Amino acid sequence: MLERAQRHVVKLMLGLNSRTKTDICQGFIGWCSLESYISTQKLFFLGQLLNLSAHCLPHQICVNRLLEYRYNCCEQPRGFIAEVSKILKRYNLSNYIEDFIISRTFPNKVRWKKLVRDSVKLIETRKWLERIKHDEDMQLFSEIHPTLESHPIFSLWSSDPSLNNACSVFVKVCAYARINDPTSSDRLLCEHCGLFLTCNLSHAIVECVLFMQKRLDVMKLYSHEEATDNKFLVKMLSLSNVDDYVRKQTVLFIFLVCEGLV
Numbered sequence: 001m002l003e004r005a006q007r008h009v010v011k012l013m014l015g016l017n018s019r020t021k022t023d024i025c026q027g028f029i030g031w032c033s034l035e036s037y038i039s040t041q042k043l044f045f046l047g048q049l050l051n052l053s054a055h056c057l058p059h060q061i062c063v064n065r066l067l068e069y070r071y072n073c074c075e076q077p078r079g080f081i082a083e084v085s086k087i088l089k090r091y092n093l094s095n096y097i098e099d100f101i102i103s104r105t106f107p108n109k110v111r112w113k114k115l116v117r118d119s120v121k122l123i124e125t126r127k128w129l130e131r132i133k134h135d136e137d138m139q140l141f142s143e144i145h146p147t148l149e150s151h152p153i154f155s156l157w158s159s160d161p162s163l164n165n166a167c168s169v170f171v172k173v174c175a176y177a178r179i180n181d182p183t184s185s186d187r188l189l190c191e192h193c194g195l196f197l198t199c200n201l202s203h204a205i206v207e208c209v210l211f212m213q214k215r216l217d218v219m220k221l222y223s224h225e226e227a228t229d230n231k232f233l234v235k236m237l238s239l240s241n242v243d244d245y246v247r248k249q250t251v252l253f254i255f256l257v258c259e260g261l262v
């Protein structure tokens with residue numbers, strides 16, 4: 001239920017329709033699954049318990065339960081320790097508990113939080129990448145934004161409110177554009193230039209002669225050799241390794257050619 005609510009909120013925030021791939025929406029703003037956030041908080045709580053003084057009752061109960069679980073003293077292990085042990089295994093952090101059982105040493109609060117955050121992010125990113133790389137519908141997005149971090153469009157958006165509409169269109173284009181396949185049997189004919197297309201967004205950005213001059217102006221900013229290839233499309237939609245001026249011009253160009261298509 002919570003996961004569904006999160007998916008709904010992300011799409012609402014980005015102005016994307018409810019059928020948009022969740023992995024695209026969450027990848028865009030760098031959000032992990034809600035389950036991973038809850039798991040992170042549980043691991044933080046475990047760290048708090050283990051960092052308490054050995055004389056504290058909650059610490060003693062926690063250690064006792066850990067030892068019972070570790071040495072299979074319970075027939076059907078349940079409760080916080082059983083659950084958190086699965087989480088530790090999922091995020092490759094079980095070795096810290098093994099070390100604690102042997103030496104009674106555990107990372108301090110600050111270090112434990114960093115270890116947990118880094119491991120959760122690493123594993124969640126790896127799983128997210130696996131999903132988007134093996135889904136044909138997300139092939140272009142996996143090249144545009146292959147990282148579970150906020151896309152550069154959002155820093156541009158927040159720094160310049162006058163680009164509100166253009167940035168909104170840009171986000172939709174990134175979410176809905178697909179790599180054009182003119183050899184596909186499921187293709188259409190462009191009424192402006194007579195070329196076959198399977199994605200009107202990609203076609204308008206890198207192929208259609210209707211926008212040739214505007215496209216050449218943007219190309220000059222990128223020093224790119226070929227305006228009609230997918231690498232140029234990925235370069236423009238990723239907005240990476242370019243300054244704010246180039247980003248702004250790119251977003252305005254995408255707005256010009258795609259405004260009526262999304």
Ligand SMILES: [Zn+2]
Nearest residue numbers: 190192193208
């Ligand atoms: Zn065309």
